[in-house]
Amino acid sequence: MTIDDPGRQAAFAATLLAPELPCPPGLRAWNGSDPAARLAVHRNNVVSSLVDALADAFPVTQALVGREFFRAMAAVFVRRHPPRSRVLAHYGDELPDFILGFDPARPLPYLADVARLERARVCAYHAADVQPVATEAMRAALCGADDLADLRLTLHPSVSVLVSAFAIVSLWAAHQTDDDSDIAAVDPDEAESALVLRAGLDVVVILLPPGLDTFIAVLRQGAGLAEAAARAADCAVGFDPGTALSLLLQHGAITSMRSAGRDRP
Amino acid sequence: MTQASLPPRAGIGLKPQHFREVLETRPDIGFFEVHAENYMVDGGPFHHYLGRIRAHYALSLHGVGLSIGGEAPPDGAQLARLDALIRRYEPAAFSEHLAWSSHGQVFFNDLLPLPYDRSTLARVCDHVDRVQERLRRRMLLENPSTYLEFETSTMDEGTFLREVVRRTGCGLLLDVSNLYVSSVNHGRDARACIGELPLDAVGQIHLAGFARDRDAAGAPLLIDSHGAPVDEAVWGLYGNVLASLASPGGLPTLLERDNDVPSLPTLLAEAQRAEQLMREPAMAGPGARGRAGDCR
Numbered sequence: 143m144t145i146d147d148p149g150r151q152a153a154f155a156a157t158l159l160a161p162e163l164p165c166p167p168g169l170r171a172w173n174g175s176d177p178a179a180r181l182a183v184h185r186n187n188v189v190s191s192l193v194d195a196l197a198d199a200f201p202v203t204q205a206l207v208g209r210e211f212f213r214a215m216a217a218v219f220v221r222r223h224p225p226r227s228r229v230l231a232h233y234g235d236e237l238p239d240f241i242l243g244f245d246p247a248r249p250l251p252y253l254a255d256v257a258r259l260e261r262a263r264v265c266a267y268h269a270a271d272v273q274p275v276a277t278e279a280m281r282a283a284l285c286g287a288d289d290l291a292d293l294r295l296t297l298h299p300s301v302s303v304l305v306s307a308f309a310i311v312s313l314w315a316a317h318q319t320d321d322d323s324d325i326a327a328v329d330p331d332e333a334e335s336a337l338v339l340r341a342g343l344d345v346v347v348i349l350l351p352p353g354l355d356t357f358i359a360v361l362r363q364g365a366g367l368a369e370a371a372a373r374a375a376d377c378a379v380g381f382d383p384g385t386a387l388s389l390l391l392q393h394g395a396i397t398s399m400r401s402a403g404r405d406r407p
Numbered sequence: 408m409t410q411a412s413l414p415p416r417a418g419i420g421l422k423p424q425h426f427r428e429v430l431e432t433r434p435d436i437g438f439f440e441v442h443a444e445n446y447m448v449d450g451g452p453f454h455h456y457l458g459r460i461r462a463h464y465a466l467s468l469h470g471v472g473l474s475i476g477g478e479a480p481p482d483g484a485q486l487a488r489l490d491a492l493i494r495r496y497e498p499a500a501f502s503e504h505l506a507w508s509s510h511g512q513v514f515f516n517d518l519l520p521l522p523y524d525r526s527t528l529a530r531v532c533d534h535v536d537r538v539q540e541r542l543r544r545r546m547l548l549e550n551p552s553t554y555l556e557f558e559t560s561t562m563d564e565g566t567f568l569r570e571v572v573r574r575t576g577c578g579l580l581l582d583v584s585n586l587y588v589s590s591v592n593h594g595r596d597a598r599a600c601i602g603e604l605p606l607d608a609v610g611q612i613h614l615a616g617f618a619r620d621r622d623a624a625g626a627p628l629l630i631d632s633h634g635a636p637v638d639e640a641v642w643g644l645y646g647n648v649l650a651s652l653a654s655p656g657g658l659p660t661l662l663e664r665d666n667d668v669p670s671l672p673t674l675l676a677e678a679q680r681a682e683q684l685m686r687e688p689a690m691a692g693p694g695a696r697g698r699a700g701d702c703r
Contacts, residue, residue, distance in 0.1 A: 155510035175624035180554040187517040228472030271450035
């Protein structure tokens with residue numbers, strides 16, 4: 143704390159995110175010019191650098207509303223939810239919920255869920271590195287196990303599931319090519335769920351077959367294979383645990399399995 | 408506290424869009440620099456590539472979020488993350504800014520200015536001490552780009568930095584572009600300002616581009632943007648610095664570009680120019696003058 147003026151940085155900090163506040167006292171310029179014009183450099187640095195960070199992390203969200211709309215919306219968000227972490231990879235968790243409550247975005251009800259998908263992609267990109275189990279080891283475990291029902295799986299830290307009432311996977315995928323017709327063909331009101339994970343160095347977004355979201359959620363709670371499969375089948379008629387497992391294996395989503403107290407890394 | 412030092416050569420910032428190209432082409436460059444906060448993530452491509460690139464190049468770790476000038480002491484969790492990065496990648500240098508960037512719980516992602524008075528000096532020295540003790544190494548402190556002055560300042564930036572270096576034993580990261588930007592923004596003579604700095608403590612030099620604006624009175628206001636090539640005036644000043652330094656072999660010099668990042672070859676060409684000047688500082692030309700006069 144400065145002894146002579148303990149509130150000095152607090153007053154300066156308060157003006158950075160509040161353009162309506164006057165320039166804090168005690169500032170000056172060598173030529174006697176209004177210091178507010180110079181403070182504006184910092185005000186602009188703070189907001190525009192954070193808006194830039196959000197634009198990098200939410201490119202499809204930006205594409206759906208256009209650059210100008212996105213930057214205006216993001217600037218309101220930055221002022222209301224400035225970062226609490228010095229690590230900007232963690233910034234933007236609150237943006238999807240903010241979008242839900244942001245009136246001008248109301249005509250695009252799917253926008254918040256697309257933002258959620260993009261946030262999940264950033265988290266998957268930076269998630270911890272854990273070696274997946276080899277397909278062969280998994281196959282051997284499945285064939286040899288008499289306690290298959292109790293087999294417990296650990297999923298890769300990058301794995302997340304997003305359940306949406308909107309076509310989030312198709313909307314996202316349509317922006318991965320330059321072809322405008324892709325987006326025109328998407329019906330945004332088609333419900334889709336996404337599996338997001340990092341396979342090797344690449345983040346992948348997969349359209350989840352019905353039931354797989356429940357299957358993954360139950361596995362994550364520490365239940366055995368049989369229980370997860372049964373609960374998934376309750377939610378989605380015709381759910382096939384074999385297909386589900388091979389999808390997870392194929393993308394390296396399973397990092398360990400254990401049954402009857404034995405570990406098979 | 409013996410530690411490897413950066414080679415007296417030019418280096419560039421390591422950008423994710425250049426990861427693969429760097430590994431495939433292995434450019435002849437003195438070192439790479441990364442922003443520490445970008446690598447404070449659990450895993451994924453950033454660590455994958457930095458680990459591989461570090462195996463072939465010296466590394467400079469540059470912090471942008473420690474808020475050394477903040478009213479609160481450096482954040483313990485942030486120091487722990489820095490310590491982990493330093494153990495993992497063994498950088499030859501660690502540097503931070505004479506500025507603040509956090510207040511309360513909020514991180515502003517900007518380098519904010521400080522009054523140069525006795526209480527700020529005591530606080531900054533205390534914070535530098537804590538950082539050096541926690542990281543068990545000497546850090547370099549960078550002179551900032553500033554746009555504003557404080558009525559309560561009682562000393563110039565050079566005097567302030569000389570005193571921090573004397574009391575804490577830290578080194579100086581001399582950002583020649585920041586020095587030029589600040590000298591124009593405050594109507595000072597850039598070369599006189601360099602003379603005020605503790606040049607014998609310089610451990611690394613930064614060069615970057617800036618944008619041009621005007622203040623409320625129409626006077627030039629330069630904005631440290633890291634989004635443009637190094638200005639000719641800054642190259643001239645860099646030559647002056649090299650000529651006046653006691654180390655004839657040059658000093659580790661980083662070309663900073665964080666916005667509108669060009670191709671890798673463009674960055675390497677800028678680095679080559681810096682190395683040429685290290686060999687022949689006189690080729691830099693007459694150097695930059697702000698308003699004639701002194702550094703006050």
